[in-house]
Amino acid sequence: MRRTVLIDAPSNLGLRPPAPGTVPGCYKLAGALREQGLLRRLGALEGGVVVPPRYDLGDWREGDGDFNAAAIADYTRSLAKRLEGHVLGGDFPVLLGGDCSILLGTVLALRRLGRYGVAYLDGHGDFRHPGNTDLAGPLGAAAGEGVAQITGRGQADLTDIDGLRPYVRDEDVSLLGIRDADEDRPELTTRGIRHTPVGEIRRRGPDAVARETLAHLQSPPLDGFWIHLDADVLDPSVMPAVDSPDPDGLLTGELRDLLGPLAASPRCVGIDVTIYDPDRDPEGTGAALLADLLESVFAQP
Secondary structure, three states: OOOEEEEEOOOOOOOOOOOOOOOOHHHHHHHHHHHOOHHHHHOOEEEEEOOOOOOOOOOOOOOOOOOOHHHHHHHHHHHHHHHHHHHHOOOEEEEEOOOHHHHHHHHHHHHHHOOEEEEEEOOOOOOOOOOOOOOOOOOOOHHHOHHHHHOOOOOHHHHOHHHOOOOOOHHHEEEEOOOOOOOOHHHHHHHOOEEEOHHHHHHHOHHHHHHHHHHHHOOOOOOEEEEEEEHHHEOOOOOOOOOOOOOOOEOHHHHHHHHHHHHHOOOEEEEEEEOOOHHHOOOOHHHHHHHHHHHHHHOOO
């Protein structure tokens, strides 16, 4: 039986400030879930914290690329070093974010070890990159560029660390739970990046979609796959405490049914959880929901 290891990655470096003079609160995600007793409930080992650099916009301006890029690159290396050891040792890391940019550390670690896929559960396509965006416009937040960056699109200091671009090949990514009207869908289709929106998950059933995804991610030449779980894959009616609470997302039971078969696969090597913001959830209902979900899917028997 694999050992589940709980690791905190409380980085908010990949998000813009929610308001002048404030910082994104998703760095509190790990603490909020630990307050729910998640370590005990998962039967997990303590993996500690990978401390991020300071969140600092400095003299960044629109058109400069991703802000906090140097700090994100440093953190990516630190996180990759920590995760690489756990995966090599046969552990199952549960990584508590933070924003979506923590995935860079995960895929860099896996790229060093072999060829791995990613089941990317997110409400958005996260495919913003210089090839489809005005450089003077909305580029700047790495958390909105996740799929683009892990597949090698974007500035080299984040996408080509150690000359390992791309960390994940286009054909080895499966996006699950994006909104039906997501603007990235046409380009994702053109690039051959698999994606299944909410409407299709409902028509076919979460279990069937998960098993089709597994058939792809468990196949050679892949050595395994990682799960990325962004809380905004859920509908705002059940998870409003995110920075982009777009309507028509998955409900809790649908997400559980989607995650279950993926988590049960022996080829699944870990999961990260991101974007839930305790500052937007004074009652803590989102933390309770996520802790319940993770326990139901990942707890050791």
